[in-house]
Each structure stands twice: as structure tokens, then as C-alpha cells.
Amino acid sequence: MVQTLQGLSLEERVSQLQELLDSAGEGVRQEYQDRFDIAWIYHDSALEGVVYSMDELKSAIYDDVVAEASLIPVYDEIRNHMGAIEMIREMASRRRFSINLDVIKKLFAQLAPEEIEGKGPPKYRKDMPLHRLYFHEIAQPDKISYRMRQLVQWLSDPETKKTMHPVRMASRVHHQLLQIYPFPRHSGKVARLVMNLILMRAGFPPVVIHATERQRYYEALRSGEDATAALINQALGAAIETAIQYFEEHQ
Numbered sequence: 001m002v003q004t005l006q007g008l009s010l011e012e013r014v015s016q017l018q019e020l021l022d023s024a025g026e027g028v029r030q031e032y033q034d035r036f037d038i039a040w041i042y043h044d045s046a047l048e049g050v051v052y053s054m055d056e057l058k059s060a061i062y063d064d065v066v067a068e069a070s071l072i073p074v075y076d077e078i079r080n081h082m083g084a085i086e087m088i089r090e091m092a093s094r095r096r097f098s099i100n101l102d103v104i105k106k107l108f109a110q111l112a113p114e115e116i117e118g119k120g121p122p123k124y125r126k127d128m129p130l131h132r133l134y135f136h137e138i139a140q141p142d143k144i145s146y147r148m149r150q151l152v153q154w155l156s157d158p159e160t161k162k163t164m165h166p167v168r169m170a171s172r173v174h175h176q177l178l179q180i181y182p183f184p185r186h187s188g189k190v191a192r193l194v195m196n197l198i199l200m201r202a203g204f205p206p207v208v209i210h211a212t213e214r215q216r217y218y219e220a221l222r223s224g225e226d227a228t229a230a231l232i233n234q235a236l237g238a239a240i241e242t243a244i245q246y247f248e249e250h251q
Helices: 010-023 026-047 052-060 069-093 101-111 143-157 156-165 164-179 189-199 211-223 225-249
Strands: none
Touching: 010 225, 026 052, 026 069, 026 189, 052 069, 052 156, 069 101, 069 164, 069 189, 069 211, 101 189, 143 156, 143 164, 164 189, 164 225, 211 225
């Protein structure tokens, strides 16, 4: 059983967080989500080596008009990411839902619409990228389709759901997706979105891996599933404690 900073299980602290959410006013909940979403996009992008300013993030999310033409690509990237977060929130709320290849490709298409314009459905990568942030071994292009099918079959197997804790399941899927590295861009973002979709459907809050953990994150991915799971567990525990503190202070 995973313990949080307070010595209670994750489930016990999530239950406490839910009680605080239920009793909080709509304005407090919305303010927390707005702050959380900006932090989510900031840190998740920083893991990929892209650092946005607070002005860029707020303007992209809240302003309808782009003041400078040169900022359009930056704003598009942020807005696409926000759209993907909203997408997994909606998916997490559905009563009947399963994560399949179409869902994963849909998330990639939301992050990189330019990759599919006029080209049909999203395609897996066709080459081995020479310059990339993640230096662990990744799948050869001709193995991607098979390994993606394997992963989704494992995830949808009733035995998997019966025998594996959702946090461990989310961590393993995240790790496996980055070992496969299926798309020409945004494989890291897609892997973390799918991880959070699994967590949210199981009643947990999403995990945001902070930019300060970037090097440790890369090393965990190279080290294996256990190291990745340990980092995810720690990040989830910290996220729950931070949220509880916020809502206790705003009661």
C-alpha cells in the first residue's frame, strides 16, 4: 500500500480530498483548476525542453486574440495541449470507456493537428530520431504497431484490472509507451496524458511531474518500470497533499 506524506494510504487521502472538493465553493474549485492547468502545461512542456512564460500560458489559454503573429505557433501549441487535457477529463468522466489505439491516436492528433492535416488518420513514426531528449532504447519503426496492440490488449485484459493497482497500471503504461515512442512528435506528452487518464478514471487526481525532476525522470525511464513507478507514486502523493492544503486554506 502506498503511503502519503501523512502516513495514510493514497486512497484515504484521496477520500479526504474529495470531501474538501465537495464542500468547496464553485469559485474556489475553478480557481484551483485554472492554476493547476497552467502548472500542468508548464511543467509537462518543460520536461520536453520547452519553457513557456506565465504571460504566454495565460494569454494562450484565456485570450482570444494573438497580439503578435510571431507568437501564433507558441499559442497553438499551448492551446492544443489544453485541449488534450480537457479531452482526457471528458473521457475520464464517461461511465463506460476503454483506452484503445484510437484513443491514443486521438490524443496525438489533438496535440499535433498539423501532422494529420490532409493526411488521414495519425501515423506512427517511420524513422529512428537522431536528436531527442529521451536517451533510452526505443522500438524500431516496424515493431511499433505490434507493440502498441500488445500494450492495449494487456491494458484491457480483465485480469490486469483485477490484479494490478491502478497507480501501478498507469505507471507501467506510461513507461511502456515511452519505450515504444510511437509518434514522430509528442510521445512523452501522449504517454503522460494516457497515464493521467487511467489515474483519473480510477478516482485519483492527475500527476504532474515537475520540471525540477526532469533529470530524475529521464533516468527513471532508462532504469526501468520500478524506478518510473516510484517517481510517479511520489509525484501523486505530493499532488494530493498540495491539493488538500489548498482547499483546507480556502475553506
